[in-house]
Amino acid sequence: MLLPQTKEREYRFRLALRIGLPIFALVLALLLNILIDDIEIITPFFTEAILIFLFCIYFILYIIYSSFDVRITEIVSKTFTREYLYSYLCKELKKKKEYSLILITIENLNDINSKYGIENGDKVLFKVAKFVSEYLEEKKIHNFPIGYIKGGDFVIGLNGKKSVHNVLIEMMCLKMSEFKVNDIEVKIAGAITDTSYSNELEYMIENLFQTQELNKNQKLLYKNEDMNPNELESLVINALKNRKFMLLSQDIFEDGKVIAKEYFVKLKRDDNKLIHQKAYMKIIFKLGLTVEYDLMILEQNISHFSTQDDIIHAINLSPSSLRNSAFISKAKELLRKNNTKNRIMFVLNENEYYSHIDKYNSIIKSFKNLGVKIAIDRLGSIHTSFLYLRELDIDVVRFDSFYAKNIDKKDYRIILDGFNTMAHAKGVKTWIKLVESQEMKEYAAEIGINYTQGKYLSDLKKTYES
Secondary structure, eight states: OOHHHHHHHHHHHHHHHHHHHHHHHHHHHHHHHHTOOOGGGHHHHHHHHHHHHHHHHHHHHHHHHHHTTOOSBOTTTOSBOHHHHHHHHHHHHHHOSSEEEEEEEETTHHHHHHHHOHHHHHHHHHHHHHHHHHHHHHTTOOSOOEEEEETTEEEEEEESOHHHHHHHHHHHHHHGGGOEETTEEOOEEEEEEETTTOSSHHHHHHHHHHHHHHTTTSSOSOOOOOSOHHHHHHHHHHHHHTTOEEEEEEEEEETTEEEEEEEEEEEEOTTSOEEOHHHHHHHHHHTTOHHHHHHHHHHHHHHTGGGSOSOEEEEEEOHHHHTOHHHHHHHHHHHHHTTOTTOEEEEEOOSSOOSOHHHHHHHHHHHHTTTEEEEEEEETTSHHHHHHHHHSOOSEEEEOHHHHHTTTSHHHHHHHHHHHHHHHHTTOEEEEOOOOSHHHHHHHHHHTOSEEOSTTTOOOEEEEEO
């Protein structure tokens, strides 16, 4: 019997025992008093019996009512609920120095629900959880917690370091690479982390999803981390508070002339070592510091205008900041106070489509009236880039770097040419980065891509350091 089933039975037994105890107490009191012949005690006995009986009714009703809010196992997958799993794992992490967490994800669950129906999606959840549990049982791993946390994601807790379980989990994911439920193809991905990364559950869960995302196109199942997340979080907060960062820039060309610079940010630690963007952006999003971060970079760019030529400053900006009232107010104030007309470009990259498109266009228009250009990044990779090209009043689109890396292949060149034609038909300029050779430069010019950027054309340069 698996641990979730055992714990569920234990919980139900304890619940039944709590409900039954007052009744047993009442019966016992009745039997004891019946054995007493003294009539003078009968009247107090019946008074006590009635009070106990009323208390029993109240207690039973309360237990039944409260039991509705407490559930150990999830209805569909029969694994632990997220709440109970987290509670269980927190206790395990406090007791054990070496402990591993494993993430198993059904990557195409949304597609399965849409194509085959939610009932079949539920069957897939149950079958995957059952397969994983039985596989680990076969490998002599018993009494391990497995819980359903969201979407198609399950988390498993195992004793020991991840190095002990890494090969086992890789083999399990490999075995599930052609997993099917009633001819429904199921796409599985996995990740693993352990207490060498952190002994706090929240950070370990986040690391699982981050590791899985980083390794989607890699054969490795895990990635070593060299900094404790608590320490990293503290360093990021301190860097923002003290405005300690470095700005790097790279030239962007049009018709052989530098017309813009794209700026890249690296936060700095107290010892002046750099914190790279991939490491700190997740923390900034998590702590709700996105607006503060974006305003800091915007202010620093504007402060350099007096020493710059009429060059466009391309700044990567979070779309959520652009839609934030506090950012809008402060940014517009900065833009009005300085000579920024036609010298700022916001580069937006968004995975989730923002449905209030009229409101979005209104915000964009208000910034364009102040001379700000708007660019959408990663055209050809994320679906929102196509939708925004169609629906937003933007100035520039930048192709996803995947196409630049594969520009030597004929098929990708044809696709890139099609994207370029589509953007120009909308009156939007096009931009390609990672130009690494003369051949790439010539091809971009041949199909009429407006902006080019890459190491072949210009190296990264440090423009500011605090």
